[in-house]
Structures are given as C-alpha cells and as structure tokens.
Amino acid sequence: MKKFLTLTTLLAISTSALAGFNGSNNEPAKAVNTIAQAKKAAENTPVTLTGNITRQIDSDEFLFKDATGEIKIDVEDHAWQNQNITPKDKITIYGKVDQDSQGPASIDVDRIQKR
Template structure:
C-alpha cells in the first residue's frame, strides 16, 4: 500500500499541473509562458543599500566604474558608490564599460571590519554607450 500512495500523488500532481503554464500568473487565470510579468521592480539607491540589513535583497541601477580586485567592483549611481561582488559566470562573455548602464540584483553583505557590499545574483545591461 505504501508504494501506491507516491504513485497516486505523482500521477495526480502531474495531471493537474499540466493544465497550467509555468511561471507567475497575474491572478486572473491568464497563463503566461514563464517568468514574472507585471509590476515594476523597485530600484534601491547605493547609499540606501549601505544602510540595509545583511541579506536584504536589492536592485541597483547605475555603472561599474572600477575593478577593485578579484570579482570585486565599484558600482556608482546618483546617490554614491558601493562595492559589488560579481562572479565570472554573471558576465556571460559581455564587456561592460564605465559608460554602460547596468541593473544588478543581489544581497546586501554587511561586515564587521570592512564596508558593506552587494553579492550580485543577476546582472542586466540596460544601455550601452556608443
């Protein structure tokens, strides 16, 4: 009998799940292909991010103006600067200059003896300077 319950759940969930599209649904039962649609993501200022609690999620929009070391960069927006840690895989082979506008999403990482930084989880190019 124990073997029949998991099989029943898989069959039932597989059947009911196949009637819906993956991703976010706007609440009116209009399926989307995948991902999030609707709403605007709040942009956090670099100066504000420095004051936030550890592990807070932020989205920043601005420019990377300098490489500080291995995976560490200086990010700047109209409010000021903050260090950001960007893993190699997030660059996806792109070359970004200080004149290019980017949007990054990540977690605030506070430290006891060094400045707060952002551990970047997603990087998007907003505009490329010509």
C-alpha cells in the same frame, strides 16, 4: 465503522497538509533600489541597483556608482552572463547586501543586466 475511520483519517491528513508557519513577518524583504539604502540595509537584503561600474578593484571586486553614492560589489563569473561591460554602460545589478563587521557594506551580485 470502516467509513467513520476512513473519513477520520482523511480529515486528519488534509488538516496537516494545510499546516505551516504563519508568522507575523512572512512577507519577503523588499529590494532596495539605491546605494544609500543598501548601505543601511540588513544582511542579505535583496538589491536592484542601476548605475555604472566605475573601476575594478581585483579579479571579482568592482566599484559601482549610482546617483546616491558608490559601493563595492563582488561579481562571480556567472553573473556577467557573457556580457562585456564598460564604465560607460548603464547596468542593473541584482544581488544581496553583505554587511561586513570589518568594514562597509558591499553587494554580492547574482546577475547583471545591461540597459
């Protein structure tokens, strides 16, 4: 009887360890690669964009340009990774789309990589 209870308990525990959400939309969102795509993307869509910062708007906001357009980016201090970037430098930015109901989309930048 003890073996049966032990086996039943182990079976119940192992079954619950395998449980989890298995919805139809469990794929991670794919990163968009152009500004044109980013402007149409949903809030928090990952982005990987390559281009140039064209000018500074204020302390942490800049205009970023690629072959498909221009978009405002918001860059926190940690994203620079101690790199000095000029408008001539080709860079890749990694971040997420910020769809503002008050205006056009922008990008919240998590990391910048100089090319």
